[in-house]
C-alpha cells in the first residue's frame with residue numbers, strides 16, 4: 002500500500018529514479034499541440050436524424066484516427082458527475098480504508114495497484130494508482146467491489162451498465178457500416194467488461210515520467226471518461242497531440258481486436274498519458290473484451306469484398322494477450338492482460 006504513488010508523492014520536489022522514463026520515451030519539455038480536427042460525433046442523430054450519416058462518421062473516424070469523441074451518447078450527466086465524484090472520493094479515502102484492496106495478484110477480480118499490473122517485474126514505474134474490477138455480468142461481480150464509499154457499488158454499477166450499453170450501440174453502428182451479419186458482436190467477442198479507475202497525482206516533473214506509456218488498447222473497444230484535466234495524448238502522423246476533455250463527452254478507442262477483425266480497415270490509436278504538476282487527474286476506462294478462448298480473425302466477408310488477403314492469422318484471444326506480454330513486457334501497458 003505504501004507503494005501507491007499518492008501515498009508518498011506529496012512532499013517530493015523531484016521524482017524517484019525508478020519513475021524516470023528513458024530519454025526516447027519520456028515526454029520532455031516540448032509543448033504538445035492540441036489535436037485540432039478531433040472527430041466529435043453526436044450520437045443523438047443516430048436515433049433522431051440521419052443514422053447512416055452517423056455510421057459513416059463513426060467509420061471514417063475509426064479509419065482515419067482510430068478513436069473519436071462522442072456527445073449526446075445517452076449516459077446521463079448526473080450519473081457521470083456522481084461516478085467521477087465517487088472515484089475521487091474513493092482515492093481520497095485514508096490509506097487504512099483502502100489498504101485491504103491493494104494487491105499484486107493479477108487474478109484478483111477487484112484490486113488496487115500502482116503503475117501497472119507487473120509492478121514487481123518492471124524496472125520503470127508509471128505515475129498512476131489504479132482501482133480495477135470486472136463489471137459484467139454486474140450481479141455476479143458487484144459484491145467483489147469496494148463497499149466504501151457506501152454508495153460506490155450502486156453508482157458505479159449503474160454507470161458500468163450504461164457505458165457497456167453505449168459500447169454495444171457503437172459496435173452495432175460499426176457492424177452496420179461494415180455490413181457484417183446481425184449479432185456479429187456476440188457475447189464471445191464482447192462478454193467481458195473491465196473497468197479501470199485511474200488516479201494520476203500531481204507530479205513534480207512531468208517531463209520525465211508518464212502516467213501510461215505509448216500503447217494501443219488490445220481489446221475490442223474502450224470508452225474513456227477523462228473529466229476536465231488534460232493528459233490523454235494520441236500519436237497522429239508521427240506527432241504526439243493532446244486530446245482535450247470536453248464536458249460530458251467520452252473518448253472511444255478502437256481496440257486492436259477490432260482492427261484485426263476489420264482486416265486493418267479500422268485503426269487502433271496509439272496513445273499515452275502525461276502527468277501535470279498542478280492538479281490530480283482522475284479517469285474512468287471501460288474495456289469491452291472477448292472471452293479468452295474466442296477465435297479472432299479477419300472477417301471473411303470483408304476480406305472477400307475488398308478482394309484482398311487476410312492480414313492476420315486466426316488466434317485465440319488469450320494467446321494474443323500472452324504473446325504480447327512476453328514480447329513487449331516493458332513497453333506495453335498491460336492492465337488488460339489479467340483477462
Ligand SMILES: O=C(O)CCC(=O)C(=O)O
Pocket residue numbers: 197199213218225227232233272274284285286334336
Ligand atoms: O487515463 C487515460 O487518460 C487513458 C487510460 C488508457 O489509455 C488505458 O487505460 O488504456
Ligand SMILES: [Fe+2]
Pocket residue numbers: 216217218272
Ligand atoms: Fe489505453
